[in-house]
Amino acid sequence: MPSDYLLACIGGPLLAILLLHGRGRRLFVALVGGMFAAFLCGAISGFLARMVQYDAMAAVLYISPLVEEGMKMVLFLLFLFVCRLREAELPEIAVGIGIGFSLLESIALLFTAGEWQLIVLFSKAFCSALIHVACALMLILSIQTIRRMAMETVSGYLGVYAVTVTVHALYNLLVSQAGISLILGYALPTAVIILWKFTPRIQRTN
Amino acid sequence: MNAMTILYEGLHCLFCAWLTYWLIGKTIAAPHHPMLYATTVAVVCLLLGDAYWLAHLIIRGNVPEILSACDVAYVGMWLIFHAALPRPQKLSGRQAALAALMGVFTVLNGVGWTVWTQHWLLNLIWTIPLFLLAVRSALLLDVRLNSLRGYLFLPLPGLLLAAETASFLWPEFWDSLNVLCAILWLCSLMLFAWLLKGKAPFRQLPIPAWMLLMVYCECASLLSSDWAYFVFQVLLAGTIGCFARIVGKEGEPLYAL
Numbered sequence: 001m002p003s004d005y006l007l008a009c010i011g012g013p014l015l016a017i018l019l020l021h022g023r024g025r026r027l028f029v030a031l032v033g034g035m036f037a038a039f040l041c042g043a044i045s046g047f048l049a050r051m052v053q054y055d056a057m058a059a060v061l062y063i064s065p066l067v068e069e070g071m072k073m074v075l076f077l078l079f080l081f082v083c084r085l086r087e088a089e090l091p092e093i094a095v096g097i098g099i100g101f102s103l104l105e106s107i108a109l110l111f112t113a114g115e116w117q118l119i120v121l122f123s124k125a126f127c128s129a130l131i132h133v134a135c136a137l138m139l140i141l142s143i144q145t146i147r148r149m150a151m152e153t154v155s156g157y158l159g160v161y162a163v164t165v166t167v168h169a170l171y172n173l174l175v176s177q178a179g180i181s182l183i184l185g186y187a188l189p190t191a192v193i194i195l196w197k198f199t200p201r202i203q204r205t206n
Numbered sequence: 207m208n209a210m211t212i213l214y215e216g217l218h219c220l221f222c223a224w225l226t227y228w229l230i231g232k233t234i235a236a237p238h239h240p241m242l243y244a245t246t247v248a249v250v251c252l253l254l255g256d257a258y259w260l261a262h263l264i265i266r267g268n269v270p271e272i273l274s275a276c277d278v279a280y281v282g283m284w285l286i287f288h289a290a291l292p293r294p295q296k297l298s299g300r301q302a303a304l305a306a307l308m309g310v311f312t313v314l315n316g317v318g319w320t321v322w323t324q325h326w327l328l329n330l331i332w333t334i335p336l337f338l339l340a341v342r343s344a345l346l347l348d349v350r351l352n353s354l355r356g357y358l359f360l361p362l363p364g365l366l367l368a369a370e371t372a373s374f375l376w377p378e379f380w381d382s383l384n385v386l387c388a389i390l391w392l393c394s395l396m397l398f399a400w401l402l403k404g405k406a407p408f409r410q411l412p413i414p415a416w417m418l419l420m421v422y423c424e425c426a427s428l429l430s431s432d433w434a435y436f437v438f439q440v441l442l443a444g445t446i447g448c449f450a451r452i453v454g455k456e457g458e459p460l461y462a463l
Contacts, residue, residue, distance in 0.1 A: 058271070061274075062270075062271060062273070062274055062275075065275060066278070142247070145243065146289065149238070149240040149243065150240075151240055151244065151289040151290055152288060152289040152290075152291070152293075153289075155285040155286070155288045155289040155335070155338065156285070156286065156289030156290075158282070158285045159247065159248075159251070159282045159283075159285035159286035159288075159289055160247070160282075160286075161282070162251060162278045162279055162281060162282020162283075162285065163247065163250060163251055163254065163279070163282055165275060165278045165279075165282075166251065166254040166255065166258060166275045166276075166278055166279040166282070167254060169258060169274070169275030169278075170254060170257060170258050170261060170275065173258065173261050173262060173265060173266075173275075174261060174265070176265065177265050181261070181264075181265055199234065
């Protein structure tokens with residue numbers, strides 16, 4: 001991924017980090033962190049794809065999910081151990097990282113879009129945000145649950161990482177073809193986010 | 207890719223979807239139960255792996271390449287199971303002996319898969335979580351290997367090793383040795399379950415013993431081919447189903463080992 005993309009969208013959030021304090025600042029740090037992670041992922045995925053001689057589609061299906069979710073996980077663990085976040089702040093950080101990640105991807109999408117209609121471009125960027133936020137939420141909430149339940153941390157984290165990689169890879173696979181598969185692909189992250197929103201309510205009802 | 211494999215994967219996916227639905231309901235009702243949570247996530251991994259495999263077949267027209275999201279999901283399942291087991295507190299000679307046996311057993315299986323498939327990286331990624339899970343489960347169990355059950359079981363892994371090695375060394379006898387290996391795997395699995403259960407009824411099998419049975423079924427299926435592969439995969443699915451049912455219904459008491 002060319003560095004111009006990162007420079008094009010990092011100015012405003014950086015200013016916000018300088019001006020804000022407390023939770024607002026942390027949110028923008030997560031956003032910028034997500035952008036940096038996306039930038040690094042582009043470079044790493046490209047390098048790995050060239051190394052194993054994969055074409056663009058194979059790289060999207062087999063390499064990108066592994067690298068992207070790995071970078072997100074590293075970022076979460078940094079946030080978790082460096083900032084010592086409270087439980088209520090975790091979803092905000094997850095959303096910040098996911099949005100930052102998808103923002104840079106959307107910029108890249110815009111540059112490579114060509115003749116796409118505006119509405120198609122918007123829906124692609126929106127759904128890219130959905131999957132990144134959904135995976136980020138899954139990662140951070142599962143990591144928190146593993147810590148709370150005092151499970152074996154390293155294998156637990158790797159197991160959660162495996163879940164998010166598979167969800168991401170399944171999404172990439174489904175949206176790679178038009179028709180019902182595309183709709184199912186877009187429904188996948190939406191279902192994850194709906195489940196996250198409504199689980200506390202269902203638990204309270206029970 | 208034959209119709210049998212596609213049918214099996216489809217049915218397996220449906221079974222996992224039903225199990226996931228049931229376990230999610232149980233987890234929402236009892237959210238602070240580590241083993242139930244881990245079992246739910248592990249079954250979700252299994253479901254996602256199956257869904258990815260089927261989606262890849264339908265969309266791309268072929269099965270996923272080696273080291274795809276399917277493998278990541280299945281390996282994730284074993285890691286999650288390992289994460290849910292508590293650390294062993296005191297070590298006795300019996301526990302160490304069973305752990306050593308299971309450790310050597312999984313490593314030899316990993317070597318066998320590598321020799322068979324020639325994919326060392328993929329098999330290394332598969333072997334590590336199975337090895338960790340087998341060793342930790344064995345360290346949590348008090349099983350007497352120097353008993354009648356132990357003496358009946360112990361020769362079988364050795365016979366299996368000999369039969370599997372022979373099938374690699376003399377490929378001209380592959381078919382007949384394959385049948386022999388499948389029978390040996392099945393006998394050893396039954397004797398292993400009998401050894402693990404001890405004198406207690408089968409439904410009171412402790413959680414680590416269920417884990418060992420799952421690892422054993424997985425090892426058996428990965429070193430088998432044709433019908434034997436499906437038999438052991440069905441046994442694995444059945445073991446996971448029984449385990450999930452016990453964890454979902456009886457909950458916390460079984461977690462206290």
